[in-house]
Amino acid sequence: MLRVSNLKAAYGKIEALHGVSFHVEKGEIVTLIGANGAGKSTTLKALMRLVPPESPSVTAGDITFNGVSILGMDAHRIVSDLKMTLVPEGRHIFGNLTVLENLQLAAWTRKNENIDREIHYIFDMFPRLAERARQRSDTLSGGEQQMLAVGRALMTRCSVLLLDEPSMGLAPLVMYDMFRTLKRLNAEGLTVIVVEQNARLALQVADRGYVLDTGEIIAEGPAEDLLRKPEIKAAYLGG
Numbered sequence: 001m002l003r004v005s006n007l008k009a010a011y012g013k014i015e016a017l018h019g020v021s022f023h024v025e026k027g028e029i030v031t032l033i034g035a036n037g038a039g040k041s042t043t044l045k046a047l048m049r050l051v052p053p054e055s056p057s058v059t060a061g062d063i064t065f066n067g068v069s070i071l072g073m074d075a076h077r078i079v080s081d082l083k084m085t086l087v088p089e090g091r092h093i094f095g096n097l098t099v100l101e102n103l104q105l106a107a108w109t110r111k112n113e114n115i116d117r118e119i120h121y122i123f124d125m126f127p128r129l130a131e132r133a134r135q136r137s138d139t140l141s142g143g144e145q146q147m148l149a150v151g152r153a154l155m156t157r158c159s160v161l162l163l164d165e166p167s168m169g170l171a172p173l174v175m176y177d178m179f180r181t182l183k184r185l186n187a188e189g190l191t192v193i194v195v196e197q198n199a200r201l202a203l204q205v206a207d208r209g210y211v212l213d214t215g216e217i218i219a220e221g222p223a224e225d226l227l228r229k230p231e232i233k234a235a236y237l238g239g
């Protein structure tokens, strides 16, 4: 469905991706793992076609969705037409708005459409958000803020969810909970692309994985194979 071929991307003159290739099929959970600075966020930004300067410019290669290049496509069409939505690193929720207001705001493009169904679905998926619907978002815990960031992405009715380090800053139990929810969303039809420094956790829920090292894919395969590979264990899984 989504295919990245020999992608090179740069910030100004500095190349961050040196020819990255991977693919994601409908219904999969695919993870990109790698150390800090490997190019994980750059890859997601390139996929979402965000506008510079936050986003890198693609200097070579291609990104196709169902066989059609999306390199010339605007970010808003990636969301509205391809149904791909990014949960960015750091969550970027509006702290001075309530949980419910954050969710409603995420559906602003849909004008007068009925959004109760999505809100209901998200509150069912994340009961803690339902309990805190009228609470200001900056009073939520880190885990609850991550839930809200995912919930907000789901308000776009996306079919492909891209997540940038959802486990960042969360306590282990909260992380497991988050990944269990991703698995449940996936079982209900959502395609998931998740980039993580927490390689073990990501590989435990993913179908397939790619290992990114300084802008290059150095290993790939079924997640269970990567979890067993000695060189991956040594470098990324704490031995």
Ligand SMILES: Nc1ncnc2c1ncn2[C@@H]1O[C@H](COP(=O)(O)OP(=O)(O)O)[C@@H](O)[C@H]1O
Residues within 6 Å of the ligand: 011, 014, 016, 034, 035, 036, 037, 038, 039, 040, 041, 042, 043, 053, 054
């Ligand atoms: N806005 C930017 N301007 C210049 N260089 C950047 C920018 N964002 C990231 N980089 C560089 O690109 C490389 C990849 O970064 P990034 O994709 O953020 O890595 P990761 O998400 O894997 O930690 C790093 O060398 C980083 O310093």
Ligand SMILES: [Mg+2]
Residues within 6 Å of the ligand: 040, 041, 042, 089, 164, 165
């Ligand atoms: Mg990053």
